[in-house]
Amino acid sequence: MATLTETLPTETKASSIKYVYFFGGGKAEGHGKMKDDLGGKGAGLAEMTNAGLPVPPGFTIQTEACREYMRHGKASADVNRQMDGALERLEKLQGQRLGKGENPLLVSVRSGAKFSMPGMMDTILNLGLNDESVEALAKRGNNARFAYDSYRRLIQMFGSVVLEIPKHAFDEVFDAKKKQKKAKLDTDLDAKALKEVIVEYKKVVKKHAKQDFPQDAHDQLVMAREAVFRSWNNDRAKHYRRISNISDDLGTAVNVQAMVFGNLGETSGTGVGFTRNPATGANEFYGEFLMNAQGEDVVAGIRTPVPILELEKVMPKVYNQLREITTRLEKHYRDMQDFEFTIQEGRLYMLQTRNGKRTGRAAVRVAIQMVEEGLITKEEAIFRVEPNQLYDFLVPRLDEKNAKVEVLTKGLPASPGAAVGQIVFTADEAVKKAGHGASKHPVILVRAETTPEDIHGMEVAAGILTSRGGMTSHAAVVTRGMGKCCVVGAGDLGVDEKKREVRVKGQVFKEGDWISLDGTSGRVIKGKLNTLPPSPDDPEMLTFMAWAEPFRKLRVRANADIPRDAIQARAFGAEGIGLCRTEHMFFAEDRIPHMRAMIMAREEADRRTALKKLLPMQRADFVGIFKAMDGFPVTIRTLDPPLHEFLPRREDLLVEIAVLEATKPKSPKLKELHKVLTRVEELHEFNPMLGHRGCRLGITYPEITEMQARAIFEAAVAVAKDGIKVLPEVMIPLTGTLKEMANQAAIVRRVAEEVFTEKKQRVEYMVGTMIELPRAALVADEIAKEAEFFSFGTNDLTQTTFGFSRDDINKFLPAYLEEGILKQDPFAVLDREGVGQLVRMATERGRKTRPNLKVGICGEHGGEPSSVEFCHMTGLNYVSCSPYRVLTARLAAAQAAASDQLKVEGGRTK
Ligand code: PEP
Ligand code: MG
Numbered sequence: 033m034a035t036l037t038e039t040l041p042t043e044t045k046a047s048s049i050k051y052v053y054f055f056g057g058g059k060a061e062g063h064g065k066m067k068d069d070l071g072g073k074g075a076g077l078a079e080m081t082n083a084g085l086p087v088p089p090g091f092t093i094q095t096e097a098c099r100e101y102m103r104h105g106k107a108s109a110d111v112n113r114q115m116d117g118a119l120e121r122l123e124k125l126q127g128q129r130l131g132k133g134e135n136p137l138l139v140s141v142r143s144g145a146k147f148s149m150p151g152m153m154d155t156i157l158n159l160g161l162n163d164e165s166v167e168a169l170a171k172r173g174n175n176a177r178f179a180y181d182s183y184r185r186l187i188q189m190f191g192s193v194v195l196e197i198p199k200h201a202f203d204e205v206f207d208a209k210k211k212q213k214k215a216k217l218d219t220d221l222d223a224k225a226l227k228e229v230i231v232e233y234k235k236v237v238k239k240h241a242k243q244d245f246p247q248d249a250h251d252q253l254v255m256a257r258e259a260v261f262r263s264w265n266n267d268r269a270k271h272y273r274r275i276s277n278i279s280d281d282l283g284t285a286v287n288v289q290a291m292v293f294g295n296l297g298e299t300s301g302t303g304v305g306f307t308r309n310p311a312t313g314a315n316e317f318y319g320e321f322l323m324n325a326q327g328e329d330v331v332a333g334i335r336t337p338v339p340i341l342e343l344e345k346v347m348p349k350v351y352n353q354l355r356e357i358t359t360r361l362e363k364h365y366r367d368m369q370d371f372e373f374t375i376q377e378g379r380l381y382m383l384q385t386r387n388g389k390r391t392g393r394a395a396v397r398v399a400i401q402m403v404e405e406g407l408i409t410k411e412e413a414i415f416r417v418e419p420n421q422l423y424d425f426l427v428p429r430l431d432e433k434n435a436k437v438e439v440l441t442k443g444l445p446a447s448p449g450a451a452v453g454q455i456v457f458t459a460d461e462a463v464k465k466a467g468h469g470a471s472k473h474p475v476i477l478v479r480a481e482t483t484p485e486d487i488h489g490m491e492v493a494a495g496i497l498t499s500r501g502g503m504t505s506h507a508a509v510v511t512r513g514m515g516k517c518c519v520v521g522a523g524d525l526g527v528d529e530k531k532r533e534v535r536v537k538g539q540v541f542k543e544g545d546w547i548s549l550d551g552t553s554g555r556v557i558k559g560k561l562n563t564l565p566p567s568p569d570d571p572e573m574l575t576f577m578a579w580a581e582p583f584r585k586l587r588v589r590a591n592a593d594i595p596r597d598a599i600q601a602r603a604f605g606a607e608g609i610g611l612c613r614t615e616h617m618f619f620a621e622d623r624i625p626h627m628r629a630m631i632m633a634r635e636e637a638d639r640r641t642a643l644k645k646l647l648p649m650q651r652a653d654f655v656g657i658f659k660a661m662d663g664f665p666v667t668i669r670t671l672d673p674p675l676h677e678f679l680p681r682r683e684d685l686l687v688e689i690a691v692l693e694a695t696k697p698k699s700p701k702l703k704e705l706h707k708v709l710t711r712v713e714e715l716h717e718f719n720p721m722l723g724h725r726g727c728r729l730g731i732t733y734p735e736i737t738e739m740q741a742r743a744i745f746e747a748a749v750a751v752a753k754d755g756i757k758v759l760p761e762v763m764i765p766l767t768g769t770l771k772e773m774a775n776q777a778a779i780v781r782r783v784a785e786e787v788f789t790e791k792k793q794r795v796e797y798m799v800g801t802m803i804e805l806p807r808a809a810l811v812a813d814e815i816a817k818e819a820e821f822f823s824f825g826t827n828d829l830t831q832t833t834f835g836f837s838r839d840d841i842n843k844f845l846p847a848y849l850e851e852g853i854l855k856q857d858p859f860a861v862l863d864r865e866g867v868g869q870l871v872r873m874a875t876e877r878g879r880k881t882r883p884n885l886k887v888g889i890c891g892e893h894g895g896e897p898s899s900v901e902f903c904h905m906t907g908l909n910y911v912s913c914s915p916y917r918v919l920t921a922r923l924a925a926a927q928a929a930a931s932d933q934l935k936v937e938g939g940r941t942k
Contacts, residue, residue: 056089610912726766
């Protein structure tokens with residue numbers, strides 16, 4: 033990014049950039065629309081100040097200063113000059129001086145980026161305290177305990193944020209002091225004890241940072257400002273930006289604001305709240321507060337906060353003022369607000385307001401209610417729900433009405449939904465306890481963390497709970513794929529797998545005890561709650577979708593391989609099947625022997641015999657799918673994976689053979705196993721993903737394509753005879769040349785005619801191809817001579833374009849993301865620049881040959897909102913995704929089209 037500051041050394045030349053924006057005394061230099069510069073928090077503070085709300089005065093150092101700091105490693109002279117000017121103005125307005133005099137000014141220093149990144153960056157409170165000003169503060173407030181407590185908090189926060197001293201170094205000192213003084217709560221330590229803590233804390237600083245805690249308040253400010261700039265690039269922040277699609281280039285603003293204290297006694301307090309319930313969306317005032325406390329006490333969970341409605345009893349005037357202000361804020365921003373406030377000696381101060389984060393259900397309800405209240409239009413409402421949030425409607429949730437809910441702890445909400453079951457500690461135990469069929473029993477697998485060895489237990493468990501791991505840990509990733517509820521990283525849990533017990537909150541839970549998990553909020557709840565079933569037909573969600581859907585241009589289909597999934601997909605609104613992977617039908621217990629017989633056969637005749645046995649089974653599946661789709665198109669792909677996938681693994685065979693040779697050397701099975709081993713070895717490929725798979729199978733074994741085409745057309749004719757409309761689309765995988773396509777299309781068309789003649793009935797059908805290879809994209813105009821439709825297999829197309837193995841990318845992907853070499857996993861979010869270019873080019877070239885060419889996508893990207901947006905922009909006809917993502921894809925497609933038509937910002941890349 034070429035900027036002014038790169039070409040003009042800012043140290044020598046005064047620039048015209050305004051880096052620092054003041055707010056206070058009823059007026060702000062910035063305003064609410066300046067989020068790019070002031071960040072969300074800074075813009076909100078400016079807006080609230082201008083609206084005449086009680087906001088402690090201060091100033092915002094804008095994001096450009098952060099970007100410069102990241103480039104040059106230091107702030108420019110201009111930034112320093114402007115900051116000092118703003119500080120002077122603040123001191124004048126307050127009649128105080130930073131960290132000086134009888135009534136010292138203290139400030140908070142907080143981050144605030146354009147997009148809210150809750151808790152990801154750093155904050156420092158009570159800045160300005162030093163050995164002198166702490167005494168002044170003690171005298172002024174006539175409260176020595178409060179003053180020393182504020183000072184020790186500053187040293188602790190400053191130490192960990194600015195000087196990067198591990199937190200536990202301070203915690204150890206504090207806990208030791210509590211032990212020594214036999215104090216149960218932090219608040220039990222008196223002024224004298226806290227003074228001793230301060231002495232110890234300073235030693236910690238000296239030891240770890242090799243410098244003294246800075247006594248100069250101005251030095252503190254500069255150092256804190258820079259630490260906040262640096263916190264933009266801490267691991268948490270980087271990770272959050274990646275999963276939220278926020279650009280790394282934005283930088284954060286820094287807000288410096290006069291401190292107000294919620295811990296000045298019984299008429300002071302602090303709290304947070306929402307103008308509506310963020311979990312349900314109900315229009316009720318929601319939040320919590322604590323009297324005589326500072327913000328971090330609420331967050332840290334040291335004391336249990338009180339529901340906000342109680343504030344009406346404690347301080348009715350303040351309560352009413354807070355309600356009046358927050359109602360005004362919601363009307364002003366036309367969205368649910370998440371606010372922070374502090375009461376200092378009976379006076380209310382607003383510290384922050386922003387649009388509140390909410391669950392999917394709440395997002396839908398709030399959007400609908402706000403339309404009904406006349407606050408927003410239906411068109412605006414469409415953008416108030418993130419497409420991924422609709423998943424909430426498709427998973428079960430806890431029924432908390434009339435239930436005793438004792439939250440034991442909170443972990444990361446890794447995979448949404450709810451699960452209630454009895455605790456087990458090992459995967460084997462899970463399998464044993466969970467049972468089968470009618471005697472199925474819900475279990476929750478509780479582990480420190482899961483590994484691939486636990487997969488069998490994870491499969492049968494109702495839910496998974498781990499004490500370690502993050503949002504991309506094994507447990508998180510696997511359960512999301514399974515659509516199973518999971519809470520990870522619940523650090524308060526002491527899981528002892530050997531003793532088969534878990535300790536939390538001073539309680540011990542053993543194998544067999546009941547717990548309930550909320551995978552949407554991360555809560556772990558004691559006992560057996562009831563669950564509410566998923567509600568894909570929730571009336572509010574349907575109303576909401578009915579507003580969005582008319583805009584949608586893209587059709588949304590589902591990837592479904594068996595009739596059950598097809599029925600599910602229809603229930604979620606799929607308008608056809610975009611990919612039926614026929615090989616999945618062969619893995620069933622009753623089919624795999626025939627499949628293996630087919631692969632073992634050396635002669636075509638033997639292969640045909642085996643295929644004949646598979647034909648009726650495959651035909652029955654297609655009948656089920658055609659019926660479920662009832663007139664919607666069904667794309668069926670001919671066999672794709674390399675054949676060895678259907679045979680036992682070589683290593684397993686070797687073991688089995690060795691055992692038999694040692695125990696029953698005469699067993700006839702041994703001979704059979706040797707034959708299988710020989711075949712497995714023949715089929716072995718160094719690089720099976722680029723090997724004998726896709727259309728290459730159908731070309732070398734045309735009888736496979738024949739059998740599959742026959743099953744498709746016989747099923748289609750049978751269903752059509754029942755009066756149900758069928759639209760089969762036969763899809764050839766992994767083509768790269770026109771001749772490959774022509775070869776397979778000829779077989780399919782020949783068999784179709786044979787079946788139509790035999791059965792004396794025709795059905796409409798198409799033959800098309802997947803575009804999964806760069807070459808196919810390059811010669812798409814040629815391939816379209818034979819292919820009547822294209823479907824982008826972006827899993828393979830990503831693999832072949834990048835040359836990244838889709839199975840092995842995790843070896844280096846974390847490093848690539850960490851280094852910023854890749855912004856996202858290209859197998860999750862379509863790479864617009866590279867793979868996307870091929871998609872665009874193939875679509876254009878294909879349509880040059882065949883103007884009405886139907887084009888879709890059926891890789892994993894088909895259900896990911898940003899990729900769906902790209903497909904809309906590229907003029908595809910449809911996207912196809914797993915049934916559980918159909919709703920998400922429908923909304924993403926509707927939003928993409930609505931943002932075109934309404935000319936509003938709906939772009940998914942921030
Ligand atoms: C693809 O490659 O995108 C695709 C859908 O096929 P598969 O995942 O079965 O290889
Ligand atoms: Mg593929």
